Amino acid sequence: MAGEKESAQQGGRGRSGALLGAPLEPAASIPLRFLGMGLFIAWLSCTHISLIFPGPDADLAMRNNFDLGMRLGDLTTFVVLALAARRLGVLSDHPRLLWLAVGLCTAGSLAEGLWILPATSSQPLNLAVSALTAVGGAFLFCLWGQIYSCMGKTQAITYGALSCVAALAASALVYTMREPFAIVATSAFPLLSLGCALASVRQLPPEHPADARQRYPLPWKLFAIMALGGLISGVSGSFMPTVAYMGSIHRITATGLFGVLTLGLVAVSRKRQDARMLAVITVPIALASLLLIPFAEGWFAYAVSFLAKLAFIFFTFLMLLIMTRIVHRFSVPSLRLFALTRFFTELPLLAGVLAQRWLMGSGLVSDMTVRVAMCLGGIVLLLICILIWKSEKSVNDDWGAAGVTIEGSVHTPTEAERIERRADELGRRFDLTRREQEIMLLVAQGKTRAQIEAELFLSENTVKTHIRHGYAKMGIHSKEEARALFNETS
Numbered sequence: 079m080a081g082e083k084e085s086a087q088q089g090g091r092g093r094s095g096a097l098l099g100a101p102l103e104p105a106a107s108i109p110l111r112f113l114g115m116g117l118f119i120a121w122l123s124c125t126h127i128s129l130i131f132p133g134p135d136a137d138l139a140m141r142n143n144f145d146l147g148m149r150l151g152d153l154t155t156f157v158v159l160a161l162a163a164r165r166l167g168v169l170s171d172h173p174r175l176l177w178l179a180v181g182l183c184t185a186g187s188l189a190e191g192l193w194i195l196p197a198t199s200s201q202p203l204n205l206a207v208s209a210l211t212a213v214g215g216a217f218l219f220c221l222w223g224q225i226y227s228c229m230g231k232t233q234a235i236t237y238g239a240l241s242c243v244a245a246l247a248a249s250a251l252v253y254t255m256r257e258p259f260a261i262v263a264t265s266a267f268p269l270l271s272l273g274c275a276l277a278s279v280r281q282l283p284p285e286h287p288a289d290a291r292q293r294y295p296l297p298w299k300l301f302a303i304m305a306l307g308g309l310i311s312g313v314s315g316s317f318m319p320t321v322a323y324m325g326s327i328h329r330i331t332a333t334g335l336f337g338v339l340t341l342g343l344v345a346v347s348r349k350r351q352d353a354r355m356l357a358v359i360t361v362p363i364a365l366a367s368l369l370l371i372p373f374a375e376g377w378f379a380y381a382v383s384f385l386a387k388l389a390f391i392f393f394t395f396l397m398l399l400i401m402t403r404i405v406h407r408f409s410v411p412s413l414r415l416f417a418l419t420r421f422f423t424e425l426p427l428l429a430g431v432l433a434q435r436w437l438m439g440s441g442l443v444s445d446m447t448v449r450v451a452m453c454l455g456g457i458v459l460l461l462i463c464i465l466i467w468k469s470e471k472s473v474n475d476d477w478g479a480a481g482v483t484i485e486g487s488v489h490t491p492t493e494a495e496r497i498e499r500r501a502d503e504l505g506r507r508f509d510l511t512r513r514e515q516e517i518m519l520l521v522a523q524g525k526t527r528a529q530i531e532a533e534l535f536l537s538e539n540t541v542k543t544h545i546r547h548g549y550a551k552m553g554i555h556s557k558e559e560a561r562a563l564f565n566e567t568s
Contacts, residue, residue, distance in 0.1 A: 111225065112237040114274025116244025118218050121267035123249050123330035124260075125187060125211075130249075131264055132195040133257050142435070143201050144190060147208030149428045154209070155216035156421040163414035167287055169221050170279045176217055180272045183214025184265050191261035214268050216420070221275050223398070223416035227405035228282040232344075232516075232534050234402050238395060239340035246334025286409040286492070292481035294410050297401075299466050300477050301422040304397050306459045308423045310364070311390035312430015313437070313452070325383060332388040336395065344535075356396040361464065364389035368456040372449045394423065400477065408480035409492035415479065500564055508551045517541065518548040521557055522564040 126145060128136040159166070166172060186207050194204050226234045248267070252260050288294070343355060367385035374382040401419055405412045442448045470477060481492070491499070497519070505515035513534075520530045530541050554560055 110274040111229075111233075111278045112240035113244050114271045114278065115222050115226075115238070115241035117248055117267040117274070118215070118222060118271040119241060119245035119333060120248035120252070120330075121187075121264060121271070122215065123245065123326060123333070124252050124264040124267070125191075126326040127249075127253075127330070129327075130252055130260050131187075132191045132261060136195055137199075140195050140199070140201070140204055143204050144195060144208045145431075146428075147205040148212045148215075149424060149431075150205075151209030151212030152216050152424050153421060153428070155213045156417040156424070159216065159220060159417040160414045160421065163411065163417065164288065166413060167411070168285045169217070169224055169413050170276070170285070173276060176221065176272060176276070179217040180214035180268045183211055183218075183268045186211025186214075187265035187268070188261070191265065192258055216417075218268060218271055218275070219420055220413055220416045221272075223401065223419075224285055224405075224412040225275060225278050225282065226398075227402040227412050228285060229402070229406075230533055231399075231403065231406075234399060235340065236344055236535055238399070239337040239344065242333045242337030242391075242395075243341070244337075246330055246337070249330045285405075285412060286494075288411040289409075289481060294414070294481050295478050296415070296418065297404065297477035297479040299470055300397060300400060301418065303463045303466050304394075304419065304423045305426045306463050307390060307393045307397075308425070308427035309430045310368075310456050310459055311386060312427045312432075313434045324380065325387070328380070328384045328387045329391070332384060332391050335388060336391040340395070356392050356399070357467070360389055360392040360396060361460070363392065364460055365457070368453055368460065371453040371456070372446060374449070397423075404477065404479050406494065407492075407498055408495050410479055410481065497564065500566075504552070504563065510548060510551060514544050514548045514551070517544045518552070518560060519564070521545060521548070522560040524557065524561070 124130045125148070128134070128141050169176070189207055190204070190211060194200070194207055198204070226238065229237065252263050255263060339359075340356070347355065363385055367382055367389055370378075370382045370385070397419065401415055404410050405415060437443050437448075480495070501515055501519040504510065504518070505512075510518065516534070517530060520533065525533070527538065527541050527545070530536070531538055534541075536544075549555060549560075552560070552563065554563060
């Protein structure tokens with residue numbers, strides 16, 4: 079056990095086979111997990127706001143070319159990472175590669191912000207450097223996906239929401255800076271984010287390595303939903319008179335608002351933390367933004383854009399939470415899954431942006447017939463997303479992505495899946511609440527009250543009360559009895 083504990087603390091390359099009694103993460107809350115992710119989101123946002131990067135005098139053609147290069151670099155890198163996922167394995171096991179990619183990202187950001195965008199007119203150079211700059215961002219996205227997949231459900235939701243608030247705060251701070259300090263600060267965000275990510279990896283259980291005897295299908299239904307959502311979001315700024323920079327400002331503002339709203343939801347729904355609560359909010363916001371399209375004139379167009387961005391943030395976060403649960407519960411390797419998740423979002427988003435530019439250039443957005451058609455088309459796409467969601471009976475389960483044996487295509491439960499299923503079974507047998515079931519599972523894993531408090535963001539008295547009620551319902555009196563009960567075969 080001592081050897082396992084040392085390996086986990088050092089970010090070892092494998093997970094202990096027995097999760098009950100597995101290595102424990104520190105009880106203290108780790109702010110680096112949301113601060114680092116927030117800095118990454120802030121970098122994505124600031125580099126797409128022309129008033130910040132490189133400044134208000136930016137040439138529109140150069141800015142559009144920069145955005146195109148970033149998106150193409152993103153897409154290419156995600157394809158490469160998906161294809162190389164089996165060879166690379168766990169992404170955090172390659173710190174030198176990560177530092178190289180993110181260092182390239184920082185260097186490219188500095189070059190674009192200080193020299194290429196403001197001082198040159200070479201579109202090929204702009205496109206090439208911006209594409210290389212995006213490489214480090216793609217690596218960071220997949221790395222943070224791995225990190226959040228190693229957390230519990232409550233932690234992933236809470237830290238994710240906090241990272242959105244941190245992103246808005248960091249972006250606002252950069253916005254107050256003068257040139258070239260704003261560009262230097264923005265360029266430093268990826269390196270700071272990587273430092274936070276690697277420090278977080280050392281404090282979490284390591285990702286389960288891929289099993290050579292298993293094949294891991296892909297959640298194609300989820301990818302389809304993400305593609306449709308990305309397409310809707312891509313054309314959402316077609317009606318804004320200053321789309322060149324307001325779209326990105328709306329996105330980071332909506333990101334911060336999403337974080338605040340989600341933290342409120344977490345606070346008022348402590349008895350049940352479920353990603354599906356975000357879907358209940360996403361659909362009406364998206365529907366409202368679509369219904370308002372025919373009336374998107376002048377400044378009212380900003381409301382349409384902002385609502386669409388807010389819906390897309392809720393939607394993206396929901397999809398990513400489902401992906402983290404797939405990785406966490408079914409021990410699915412994270413790299414390929416998150417690389418393709420981002421690819422299937424970014425590709426239709428790029429198509430939507432290009433369609434947006436064409437619509438604005440042609441003047442068709444002023445035609446009421448076109449607006450009504452876009453409104454109806456968007457509603458149809460939204461309904462398709464809902465139908466796909468409803469067609470998946472286990473929307474909070476594996477979406478078909480759990481591993482199956484190569485020989486017989488039979489699903490083989492992982493240790494983490496077995497334990498969570500055992501928790502579900504005991505919860506039904508002893509009529510435990512969702513929170514009691516969650517806490518009793520952590521107790522059976524050997525976690526202390528302080529560690530449970532930190533992981534679930536609960537007070538000491540609340541945890542004591544749930545443990546007392548859980549013990550009474552299950553007829554046990556100690557942590558050891560809880561572990562024995564969870565280890566029994568059903």
